[in-house]
Amino acid sequence: MVRFKSSATAYPRIRKVLLVSSLLSLLTGCSMVGVKAPWGKEPEPDYDLIAENLVNSLAQFPHLNPLMATVQVAPPRSRFERQVESELRDRGYKVERVEGHEGLNRVTPEIRQVASDNGAQELYVLSVGQLSVERQYEVVADKTVPVSEQIIRGTRERRISLDDEIFGAADSEYSTVAFKPYDGPDINDVLAPPETTALDWFNSDEPAPIKQNIYETMASNYRGVFAGFEDVDQSILIFPNDSLRLGDVNKSIIERYVAEMDPETDILSVIGCSHGQTEISNGNSLLALGRANRVKEALLFSGLEHDKILEEGCWAPQLFDEVMPRRGVVLTLKRQKNS
Numbered sequence: 001m002v003r004f005k006s007s008a009t010a011y012p013r014i015r016k017v018l019l020v021s022s023l024l025s026l027l028t029g030c031s032m033v034g035v036k037a038p039w040g041k042e043p044e045p046d047y048d049l050i051a052e053n054l055v056n057s058l059a060q061f062p063h064l065n066p067l068m069a070t071v072q073v074a075p076p077r078s079r080f081e082r083q084v085e086s087e088l089r090d091r092g093y094k095v096e097r098v099e100g101h102e103g104l105n106r107v108t109p110e111i112r113q114v115a116s117d118n119g120a121q122e123l124y125v126l127s128v129g130q131l132s133v134e135r136q137y138e139v140v141a142d143k144t145v146p147v148s149e150q151i152i153r154g155t156r157e158r159r160i161s162l163d164d165e166i167f168g169a170a171d172s173e174y175s176t177v178a179f180k181p182y183d184g185p186d187i188n189d190v191l192a193p194p195e196t197t198a199l200d201w202f203n204s205d206e207p208a209p210i211k212q213n214i215y216e217t218m219a220s221n222y223r224g225v226f227a228g229f230e231d232v233d234q235s236i237l238i239f240p241n242d243s244l245r246l247g248d249v250n251k252s253i254i255e256r257y258v259a260e261m262d263p264e265t266d267i268l269s270v271i272g273c274s275h276g277q278t279e280i281s282n283g284n285s286l287l288a289l290g291r292a293n294r295v296k297e298a299l300l301f302s303g304l305e306h307d308k309i310l311e312e313g314c315w316a317p318q319l320f321d322e323v324m325p326r327r328g329v330v331l332t333l334k335r336q337k338n339s
Contacts, residue, residue, distance in 0.1 A: 045122075045137050046144040047083040049166055051109075054126040055087045056163045057133045057150060057177070062332065063231055064105070064128060066092040067218050071105040071128060074098060084109040084126060104227060105129050121147075130154040130182050143167070146174045154182035156233070213285070214271065214314035214324075222269070222310045229267065229334035233260060237295060237329040242278055244290045246298060250329075254295065257333055258302040268304070269332040270295050270311040273324045277317070287327070288313035295329045 059066050071093050076082040084107065089095055098106070108127040113120045114136075125134040136148035145167045152160065157179040164175045211221045220226060235257070237250040246254075257268065272292030274284040292311040299309050314324045324330065 043139045043142060045139050047080045048087075049144050050124050050135075050137055051080070051083040051087040051126075052166060053146070053150075053163060054124065054133050054135065055084070055091060057152065057160050058126065058128055058131065059091055060160055061131065061155060061158070062234055062330070064131065068214075068220070069105060070094040070096055071107050072096045072098040073107045074100070078109075078111075080111055080124070081109045132182070146172065149174055149176045149178050151178050151180055153180050155179070155231075211312050213316075214312060215275075215316040220269070220271075221312045225267075225310065226269070226334060229336055231332055232266070232335045233257070233333040235331050236325050237291075237331055238325065239287075239291055239327050239329070241327060242283065242287065243327075244287070244294050246294055250295075251298065253331070254298050254302065257331060258299065258304060260333055261304065261308070262335070263305070263308065265336040266308070267334050267336075268299065268309050269330070269334060270299075270309060271324070271330040271332075272311065272313045272315075273326070273328050273330065274313075274315045275317075275324065275326045276319045284315035284317060285313065288315035291327075291329050295331065 058064050063069065064071075066088075071088060073085050073088070073095050075097065076085055085095065088107065105128050108125075110125040110127075112123045112125060114123045115121075121136055121138075123134055123136050125132055131152070131154040133150060133152050135146055135150045137144055138147045139145075140147075146164065150160075150162060160177045162175050162177065164172060214220065235253050237246075237253055239245065239247075239250075260266075261268070270292050272288040272290065272295070274287035274291070278284055278287065292313055296306075296309050296311045300306060319326060
């Protein structure tokens with residue numbers, strides 16, 4: 001005969017079993033949720049600020065000026081890549097959609113895992129062709145801030161103005177820039193037709209291109225030629241107001257560039273500039289082209305061949321300080337890339 005306990009003694013035990021079961025269920029649930037629970041999730045960095053910080057530095061290099069450069073971008077696959085593309089467009093870059101690795105200015109955003117004393121950290125890298133900028137960022141007190149210096153690779157050292165004030169950390173100990181050697185693969189411009197090299201153009205019977213005002217086109221008249229070259233050095237030769245006088249300082253700069261030139265591999269880009277008010281009728285165009293020709297004359301007088309000097313002009317009655325000097329010549333030494 002089976003005997004049952006009275007309900008008076010059974011209910012307390014049942015309640016105890018249910019309580020223990022509930023606690024075990026809660027503990028098991030916590031272990032299953034783990035870091036996926038809201039209270040264990042790491043805050044995500046602000047990709048908008050990171051993209052703005054990296055693109056700001058790249059845009060300060062002459063060949064990546066937003067108003068003149070075209071970049072190639074693959075369809076974005078992550079939030080960081082989407083934000084980088086958005087920032088490039090906001091800056092004024094002409095963006096070409098490509099597949100694969102086509103283009104001299106192929107944009108490659110990456111988030112790499114790097115080892116450190118504090119464990120694995122994320123390194124944000126933005127490459128345009130063989131020029132790259134990289135930096136580490138973290139979320140501190142719900143704010144995204146840089147936690148390393150900014151490193152630039154693949155170019156000669158120049159002055160770069162960081163915009164770290166967007167993080168509220170303009171005076172941070174990390175607000176510095178370091179230049180280091182390029183460590184990536186060689187970039188080949190498979191978008192450019194194979195005949196667009198300087199030597200082919202110089203040796204052909206084709207007429208010289210009709211030169212247009214760079215201010216109107218936002219592109220060099222020799223962009224097809226320049227596709228086969230990389231920038232080696234660049235200087236701005238300043239002229240007096242409404243003047244074509246070269247001056248001793250500019251002459252010394254020209255002499256240095258002539259000494260640097262390798263006639264077998266190098267060419268010189270000469271862009272004459274005049275922007276803003278002038279007292280001369282049609283003065284902006286006359287001054288811009290006159291200054292370019294004045295520099296070309298000095299280069300020819302120094303012994304260079306005329307086909308090694310590609311001169312053009314940029315002029316407007318409005319100031320154009322963010323891109324070109326008001327009254328001067330942008331002189332760039334370009335070297336033929338290894339084929």
